[in-house]
Amino acid sequence: MKITIYSPDVYTYGAMLIGGILKHEKHDVKLVKKIDKTLFLKSDVIIFSLYSTLHILNENIKRTITFIKKSRKNRTKIYIAGCVSAYPEIILNELNVDGVIVGEGEITTPRIVKGDKEGLAYREGDEIVINLSKEKPELDHPIPLIPKDIGQQSVRGANVYIETHRGCLGNCTFCQVPKFFGKNIRSRDVEDVVEEVKAFKRAGAKRIAISGGTGSLYAFKKSVNRNKFFELLENVSKIVGKNNLSVPDMRVDYVDEDILTAIKNYTIGWVFYGIESGSDKILRDMKKGTNREKNLDAIKLAKDCEVKVAGSFIVAYPTETEMDYLLTKDFIVDAELDDVFVSIAEPIPTTELCDLVLSMPKEENLLYKIHEGAYKKLGLSEAEARCFDLLIHAEMWKSMPRPLTPQLYNLYLNEAKMQGKDIRDIIELLFKYKDLLLK
Ligand code: SF4
Structure with a gap:
């Protein structure tokens, strides 16, 4: 066929x-x-x-x-x-x-x-x-179909993100992973991952990221299986070299000194934490299972282990007040991250965030409220203004700040506007199916 x-x-x-x-x-x-x-x-x-x-x-x-x-x-x-x-x-x-x-x-x-x-x-x-299917796959599949031009692809700097495990213990209201893949962690054998990495390398991939939501949950049974995680990193690192391996995605509550030291020794030495907000109230609303203090501690620990830290933030969560937003700005000053990513809260169908967005009047959504503050002239929604403002603010408070050139200003402005438009389009689609989604 x-x-x-x-x-x-x-x-x-x-x-x-x-x-x-x-x-x-x-x-x-x-x-x-x-x-x-x-x-x-x-x-x-x-x-x-x-x-x-x-x-x-x-x-x-x-x-x-x-x-x-x-x-x-x-x-x-x-x-x-x-x-x-x-x-x-x-x-x-x-x-x-x-x-x-x-x-x-x-x-x-x-x-x-x-x-x-x-x-x-x-x-x-x-x-x-x-x-619906009655079975869940075991993840012991044949080698993927690897395109010839895989070496030219860049996803957050890697040619490919190889899956090592599936599922997540988290409950984050904005995330689809636990519902889609389940809350039990299913992990692949180290040997299978290694064979696959070799196949990707033969096909021209150089930079490999390994992922499964939270890197250190690899081989998780009742607790984190550090030794298996280290074995995985060591073996993959031997094939591609530490400068070509990343294990970026980590939860702040699943890292410790040993894990971060392994990240430093076997990979390019970066972690990417989903911080989301500087407000404990918003973190509770998101059911993130972390708080400001835990986030700051995990950032400090990574720095102490000489691992670079990027943080991702979500702005304009439906319950985010001006004060919550200011706490996020404040957090970014305290954290002095090496890199920062900002997203406007996107309601993915079937998530709790989607239900929340659909159960409030559209006019109250920050994506539909006109921003009346410092960026009024730019004609942004409040959500876009917060996204734009946080991108600029983070640039000034990174470990290596960059001057805000007109190019960078426009890049961030366009980024905020594009996110705003895309998510409004999604919200319009969701409201069309409101009854179905909320049933
Ligand atoms: S955001 Fe990360 S930690 Fe939260 S549920 Fe999704 S995969 Fe799990």
Whole structure:
């Protein structure tokens, strides 16, 4: 069977993984990150592997699906997969596809392309049938389908993020991971990860990141399994070299001196903490399970271990007051981070944040409130103004501040505006399906 997997702009690990499984089953599989209508028209099956709600709204994707369906009728089946599959009803209402491969697709996708319906959501007349899979994959899959140009890809500086484990113990209200992958941590064998890293290296990948939500939860059973985590880092580092390995994503409550020392010894020596806010009240609202003090302690510990620290922050959470926001600015001054990322709170369908956004009047959402403060002339919403302001503020309080040039100013302004527009578009879509999402 000729199968094409389309993963917009980036070869995601999930798309490569499913590609590898289908190839192992002797299908003729192509993986592309740009729309290729000629290839699509020759395919028996096209899987759109989508990882952002914005993809559902993307006009180019919509038009392409309509074009293929019109030209090929039922000779080409089109399925949607990826994290957007957590909300199949929205997809089946918005896109004219044959079905949505719901959740983790390793077991179900090879069966679905042959006509099976387990793990598939689809239309039957006016009804939408959601046929959830009964099994969860073990993560002992064949080597992914690695594209020839993988060495040219950059995702936060790495050619690829290799998955080492799945699931998260956290409850963060804005995050889809625990619901999508579950709260039990499933981990791959060190040997399997090592073989895969070698395969990526042979295919031209140089810089590898390993991930699974929180790096140090690798091999977690009832507690953190430090030795397995160290074994993993040591083995992967031997293959790619410490300057080409990163294990960026860490929770502040799952690091200690030993873990950070291993990060320093075996990787490029950076951690990336999800700090989110400087306000303890907002951290409680987000169910982050951390607080200002724990965050500052973990940053200090990393610095003491000579590990660089980046922090990501979320602004304009629905309950964030002006005072909460000022506490975040204050935190950034105290933390003196090496790098900072700022996002406006994005409600992903099925998360608690999504329910919260839908249960309040749209006009009260900071993305719809006009900013009346210092940036009034720029015509921003309050959420965009906070995002822009925090990006500039963080630049001044990083360990290595950069002068705020007109270029940097415009870069941050455009970033804040783009985030604001994108998330407003998502919110409009969510309100269209409010009853469905809140049921
Ligand atoms: S944000 Fe991180 S810690 Fe929180 S639930 Fe998601 S993956 Fe887990």
